Amino acid sequence: MRCEVIAIGTELLLGQIVDTNSAWIGEQLALAGIDSYYHTHVGDNLARMMDALRITLGRSDAVIVCGGLGPTHDDITREAIAAVMGAPLVRDESLAQRVRERFVSRGREMPLSNLRQADVPEGASIIPQMPGTAPGLICPVGEKIIYAVPGVPYEMQEMVKGHVIPDLQKRAGSAAVIASRTLRTWGQSESGLAELLAPRITELDRIGNPTLAFLASGIEGIKVRITAKGGDRNTALRILDEEDKRLRAILGNLVFGVDGQTMESVVIEWLRERDLTLAVAETFTGGLLSARLTAEPYADEVLRGSIVLGSDETVSELLSTPAWPMEPEAAAETLALAACRLFRSDTGLAATVVARPPAPSTPAVSTVFLSVAGGNNAETRSMRLPGDRERVRQFATINLLNLLRLRLAAS
Amino acid sequence: MRCEVIAIGTELLLGQIVDTNSAWIGEQLALAGIDSYYHTHVGDNLARMMDALRITLGRSDAVIVCGGLGPTHDDITREAIAAVMGAPLVRDESLAQRVRERFVSRGREMPLSNLRQADVPEGASIIPQMPGTAPGLICPVGEKIIYAVPGVPYEMQEMVKGHVIPDLQKRAGSAAVIASRTLRTWGQSESGLAELLAPRITELDRIGNPTLAFLASGIEGIKVRITAKGGDRNTALRILDEEDKRLRAILGNLVFGVDGQTMESVVIEWLRERDLTLAVAETFTGGLLSARLTAEPYADEVLRGSIVLGSDETVSELLSTPAWPMEPEAAAETLALAACRLFRSDTGLAATVVARPPAPSTPAVSTVFLSVAGGNNAETRSMRLPGDRERVRQFATINLLNLLRLRLAAS
Numbered sequence: 001m002r003c004e005v006i007a008i009g010t011e012l013l014l015g016q017i018v019d020t021n022s023a024w025i026g027e028q029l030a031l032a033g034i035d036s037y038y039h040t041h042v043g044d045n046l047a048r049m050m051d052a053l054r055i056t057l058g059r060s061d062a063v064i065v066c067g068g069l070g071p072t073h074d075d076i077t078r079e080a081i082a083a084v085m086g087a088p089l090v091r092d093e094s095l096a097q098r099v100r101e102r103f104v105s106r107g108r109e110m111p112l113s114n115l116r117q118a119d120v121p122e123g124a125s126i127i128p129q130m131p132g133t134a135p136g137l138i139c140p141v142g143e144k145i146i147y148a149v150p151g152v153p154y155e156m157q158e159m160v161k162g163h164v165i166p167d168l169q170k171r172a173g174s175a176a177v178i179a180s181r182t183l184r185t186w187g188q189s190e191s192g193l194a195e196l197l198a199p200r201i202t203e204l205d206r207i208g209n210p211t212l213a214f215l216a217s218g219i220e221g222i223k224v225r226i227t228a229k230g231g232d233r234n235t236a237l238r239i240l241d242e243e244d245k246r247l248r249a250i251l252g253n254l255v256f257g258v259d260g261q262t263m264e265s266v267v268i269e270w271l272r273e274r275d276l277t278l279a280v281a282e283t284f285t286g287g288l289l290s291a292r293l294t295a296e297p298y299a300d301e302v303l304r305g306s307i308v309l310g311s312d313e314t315v316s317e318l319l320s321t322p323a324w325p326m327e328p329e330a331a332a333e334t335l336a337l338a339a340c341r342l343f344r345s346d347t348g349l350a351a352t353v354v355a356r357p358p359a360p361s362t363p364a365v366s367t368v369f370l371s372v373a374g375g376n377n378a379e380t381r382s383m384r385l386p387g388d389r390e391r392v393r394q395f396a397t398i399n400l401l402n403l404l405r406l407r408l409a410a411s
Numbered sequence: 412m413r414c415e416v417i418a419i420g421t422e423l424l425l426g427q428i429v430d431t432n433s434a435w436i437g438e439q440l441a442l443a444g445i446d447s448y449y450h451t452h453v454g455d456n457l458a459r460m461m462d463a464l465r466i467t468l469g470r471s472d473a474v475i476v477c478g479g480l481g482p483t484h485d486d487i488t489r490e491a492i493a494a495v496m497g498a499p500l501v502r503d504e505s506l507a508q509r510v511r512e513r514f515v516s517r518g519r520e521m522p523l524s525n526l527r528q529a530d531v532p533e534g535a536s537i538i539p540q541m542p543g544t545a546p547g548l549i550c551p552v553g554e555k556i557i558y559a560v561p562g563v564p565y566e567m568q569e570m571v572k573g574h575v576i577p578d579l580q581k582r583a584g585s586a587a588v589i590a591s592r593t594l595r596t597w598g599q600s601e602s603g604l605a606e607l608l609a610p611r612i613t614e615l616d617r618i619g620n621p622t623l624a625f626l627a628s629g630i631e632g633i634k635v636r637i638t639a640k641g642g643d644r645n646t647a648l649r650i651l652d653e654e655d656k657r658l659r660a661i662l663g664n665l666v667f668g669v670d671g672q673t674m675e676s677v678v679i680e681w682l683r684e685r686d687l688t689l690a691v692a693e694t695f696t697g698g699l700l701s702a703r704l705t706a707e708p709y710a711d712e713v714l715r716g717s718i719v720l721g722s723d724e725t726v727s728e729l730l731s732t733p734a735w736p737m738e739p740e741a742a743a744e745t746l747a748l749a750a751c752r753l754f755r756s757d758t759g760l761a762a763t764v765v766a767r768p769p770a771p772s773t774p775a776v777s778t779v780f781l782s783v784a785g786g787n788n789a790e791t792r793s794m795r796l797p798g799d800r801e802r803v804r805q806f807a808t809i810n811l812l813n814l815l816r817l818r819l820a821a822s
Contacts, residue, residue: 015438027426041450286705287698290719294697305725308701308717
């Protein structure tokens, strides 16, 4: 089974928007074991969209078209697909009613053009998930299939996860129900994980169900996707749960979460569960740690505060550490403890670096010290991180959060 | 002149990397007045790369191929282009020597495979700019042309800006030397800018040189690109400088920088020039402002510190503001002044929001208060910002920096 991705929108070609949808869909396809050999960007132009659709259908079994399903005149994905299917657009009355009701419920007048969103190519059906106003479409073209989904990421993601991927897997030959889960890991390389899981992978190669896939995702860690098949949904979920348990028994604390969880969301959740508060003192990470934490919904319940220290005098004054400046290892510990004191928090975090990380575009390796304080003691680890300054800042941040996670897990 | 972009790499298809290069190149092409109708992602596979190249050359005049020029066995862009050109790969001795010298100068042994980077399709020439180890290639195919550039962004950007775009413009029919500059603006909508510049645009339509292009870039502001032609470089630059001056006379303080400058780099530069220091107190922006500032090279010379306040008690204790909590407008002013006091800085910044910005995916409008303090007084502005929480955080941050910029400009 081969499935391509076409992202629609002149704004993508002009560089006004970076296309993150194709990467997201590409990852889902890879994790589901579906080959994807090309992604295409094309503008809001009927003839060129039709060309792009024909080229993809000529070389692949399916295509996910993303974007161009809105109500305005330049949203012409429906028209392009209908033309390629050789079918007219037909107004779906239940969709039209739904669009009307949405406006009524908001007390707003509906521009007539909005009913365009209820137009469906004859022979196409509608994706059951519809988190926004734009319906997703399932459009057969001979033996091939076009899925049309909105460009709004959360709408697209719900449709692709909820319908498109399972439908593709079914078309790929399996009549079984498929369920999958991604274990998020941090702290081991891809080859390290593969080594740890080698005996189980060999077993699974023999059994054939569930299957595992690995995906290295930089600062998001390495993802291990479990895909299970069953005669019905409960059976598939049972197989999934059992494999989840088995893998966690092997990987232990390397697993920090599942599916959409991030390192910071897990840390915040665990702190909330334990009724603990957090404070941060940042030097070279410069607010990055704090910005990541506060982007999470419940950060304000645990993060008592954070301070970014721009100069040595500020440190010695504000944190009452007269011996400053000090060696980076001692400095990390001192800062983490001082953050606790300053903000009266249960836990304090700080990171320091031996030399300022190099400027962008000069690869190098930096040594960082990561410290987690609680009460009157702190645990400090050193770590060597390759890359430019921004990469070192990013990886120091995520590693520091991971250190806190491991400490919370042990408590 | 039509030019497409092909981004090479299986990691793009798997979603391990988001392709930002195509958007960047797309923007450069748009600003240079070159049409670009398709972007393609293809993996490290010879047959599929050749197919992608043939399809693009069939419908466009030129293609920029990005990536796959490294020394490892999966870097096969050179081979794919040579195959499409019907030409053998020939080792370029001067390039080979350059590769060798680079290893010698670092005292490292060179793996023989690295010499692959000196292989060039017969008939191709080398892009003069070479900031890394991978040479860029100019490969004629009949009347059409393939440019191959590395996937590393800064290497790619230097080659595309320095050679590919001017070369495309020359091929587009102009024998003149072309020079261009982008004015970075903040504070006016695209239509607002167009209105301000309407008389000049009408004049330029008649004169034909230089030309202007607008590009809305979200949090990066709206870009106004000037492209000037001249019989020689000096003439082109003179026309460019004159137009730059003329536009600035109309746009005034809406222009915050040129080309690669960011709002934060400009603010830091101006603070340095004036020998002023900065401090930040953040609530709902949660470290974002601080993280943006400290990502800039000279931030440590001006940013004395920043504090993120997670709870009301922290504010009243640390900032010695017993009346806390207070109304958001007064709060912004109080925080900005307190940041100055706490870190003993010349300038203080703070932003507050009336209600917590809504959760992601629920569009709404938030009112924010942005305050810039200096000495014992502060200037506070309110602003209504649409969008989800993350967008409000981002736009509050950039608008606050802009407020400081305007204040510095007036001082």
